[in-house]
Amino acid sequence: MADKLQLKVLTACVYVVLIKVVCISATSPWALRSIRELSSQNDVNVSLPAGFKAYYYTQTLDHFSYKPESYNTFKHKYLVNWDYWGGNKGSYPIFVYTGDEQAIEYDASGSGFLVNLAKQFKALLVYIEHRYYGESMPFGDNSFQDANTLGYFTSAQALADYAELITNLKMNLSAQHLPVVAFGGSYGGMLASWFRLKYPHIVIGALASSAPILYFEDITPHDGYGVVVSNDFKENSESCYNTIKDSWSEINRVAAEENGLTKLSQIFNTCTPLNSSGEVKNWLSSIYMSAAQYDNPPRDRIGTVCNAINEAPAGTDILGRISRVLNTSAAATSSCYNLYQSTPSNHSGWGWQTCTEMVMPIGWEANQTMFEASPFDIKAYTNSCRQRFSIEPRPHWITTEYGGHDIKSVLGNFASNIIFSNGLRDPYSSAGVLENISDTVVAIHTEKGAHCLDLQVPYSTDPDWLVAMREKEVSIIQSWITGYGAKYSTKLLAKKPVRK
Secondary structure, three states, X not given: OHHHHHHHOOOOOOOOOOEEXXXXXXXXXXXXXXXXXXXXXXXXXXXXXXXXXXXXXXXXXXXXXXXXXXXXXXXXXXXXXXXXXXOOOOOOOEEEEEOOOOOHHHHHHHOHHHHHHHHHHOOEEEEEOOOOOOOOOOOHHHOOOOHHHHOOOXXXXXXXXXXXXXXXXXXXXXXXXXXXXXXXXXXXXXXXXXXXXXXXXXXXXXXXEOOOOOOOOOOOOOOHHHHHHHHHHHHHOHHHHHHHHHHHHHHHHHHOOOOHHHHHHHHOOEOOOOOOHXXXXXXXXXHHHXXXXXXXXXXXXXXXXXXXXXXXXXXOOHHHHHHHHHHHOOOEOOOOEOOOEEOOXXXXXXXXXXXXXXXXXXXXXXXXXXXXXXXXXXXXXXXXHHHHHOOOOOOOHHHHHHOEXXXXXXXXXHOOOEEEEEEXXXXXXXXXXOOOOOOOEEEEEEOOOOOOHHHOOOOOXXXXXXXXXXXXXXXXXXXXXXXXXXXXXXXXXXXXXXXX
16 A cells, blocks of 8 residues: 555656557557546545644635636645644744645655654644645536636646745744745646745745656757656666567557457457557556656566566567566456556646646657657647647746746756756656756756655665665755754844843
């Protein structure tokens, strides 16, 4: 169960991957889009972690206009862990997790590193749910009714939610003087970094784990994600890598034969007949992507997949080897493989976000990766969004709102106190900040880690490189809090009347 929780949290860290069949080509990055989209469901299937208590804040619907309807409110869920807080009399910090594309319970269950930090710093832990996820529905059951009710679903509104809630909470606790540090992973990490940039008076610093803030427009090569996945597999086993790379044309060859789909259904032992070769290719693609993205120790997900391929009996052909991959996935049942195929939904939170502002142009040309060619196609992308939500994406808005181009020069001029952490085996690290921008906007990365590993529960068996990574993060956070405390003490002394 603990393993499942760690996989669910932090941007849909789920090894069980469900895919949709509207893919433009078989191994299209649409499969990747579905990994996040389908694992960001609002159903809460996990208990509230020990020490946490749920609260509801009366949140403003629209922070950025003054129309009468903007003043409407909704119940905004957040979690608090009071167990380690030193109280409001000292300078004990408040650690805030910027909720992402899932119910907040998953974040609290999987980011155990923050609990350790709270013990060390005697901090108050606050996890704030992202609007339109979990129970934080601005229009209740009608929140996904249409673009009119979804129009308030933006990252900027979410950041403003966090700012308002934190301000109110500190006031109610008589803790206005306490420092706040933001934390987040993946999309939540993007939010944490943007929160520090947009609201530096609310948070004194941010730890952004595995945050692909540069995967917009042409800042990062479109094939960055696929290249890292491919390199991860090739490093593990070149034979495995080559078998996967050769498998797509073989699947296409069989599919083109008379009764080809029936043959593929038999080869892959699917529970229901295949409607297209894309179904099995998308399922396989999602397994490979998920294995690479979450190949964190002590699990060896890529090794599991490659062992299934490489350990096939002598004489097994390419598709026979590849079919063994399904044994490593949630498709396996007692007698057949259930390649669940999702259909586009207009009730998907992440689907809405990717159809509005979170337009990450992920794709690859032929021979750039181990996948079949599938370049990013903005026209097809836009048409899909029109069909689902009757809206068009704004692919340039994120860089307009938060920046991204020439990031070292821009952030170097005004930003401070942000840690960008990455594991270079994480495909999203291709769009992460991997070099220090300044003395206070720093990049910490490790060659071996994958997605959001530093935020997960620390164990005594953690490798030395992971321990060192976390120790460096703790040291930097300590310097932020110490520096803030010194400035606050100086400010108090300056306010004291001078005795004559």
